[in-house]
Amino acid sequence: MLAGLFLHSCNSYLGKKLTKKSAEDVKTEDMKSACDCAEGINILLEDALDYVGNKSEDELDEDEAMIEKMDHIKEIGNFCSREFGFHERRLDEIEDCRAVEELKKTVDKFEEKF
Numbered sequence: 001m002l003a004g005l006f007l008h009s010c011n012s013y014l015g016k017k018l019t020k021k022s023a024e025d026v027k028t029e030d031m032k033s034a035c036d037c038a039e040g041i042n043i044l045l046e047d048a049l050d051y052v053g054n055k056s057e058d059e060l061d062e063d064e065a066m067i068e069k070m071d072h073i074k075e076i077g078n079f080c081s082r083e084f085g086f087h088e089r090r091l092d093e094i095e096d097c098r099a100v101e102e103l104k105k106t107v108d109k110f111e112e113k114f
Contacts, residue, residue, distance in 0.1 A: 023047035023072065028079040035097035037080035042103040044073045045110050052113060 026040040048069045052060065060066045080086035088107060091100045 023069070026072070026076060028076060031076070031080055031083065034080065034084040034086045034094045035099055037076065037084055037086040038091065038094060038097055038103045039099035040076050041073065041080070042099055042106050044069070044076060045103075045106045048073065049106070049109060049113065057114060 021039075021043050023044050026043050031037050031040060048066070051066060051069060055063070077086070086094075088103075091104060094100050
């Protein structure tokens with residue numbers, strides 16, 4: 001109860017930071033740093049992994065929803081690369097960003113699946 005009141009009374013920025021984002025929340029206009037990119041791409045990859053479940057790669061090749069998810073990941077990745085020099089092979093260069101470790105774990109899971 002107190003936590004709900006606290007969140008409700010906090011400014012919207014803090015409230016947004018304390019609530020879990022969905023894939024629909026990840027937009028290029030909200031990417032302000034390489035750390036934002038790491039967080040956003042992690043959210044998108046987790047969403048794609050949740051969607052994939054036990055489907056085979058062949059099933060997913062023609063799956064329109066999966067294609068849209070991958071296009072969204074590509075759009076954010078391209079934007080982040082262009083604007084912030086973001087690249088998954090250079091994640092260790094991003095300082096003071098908790099999202100990097102989570103993204104590394106999610107990338108490993110994604111690569112295992114595919």
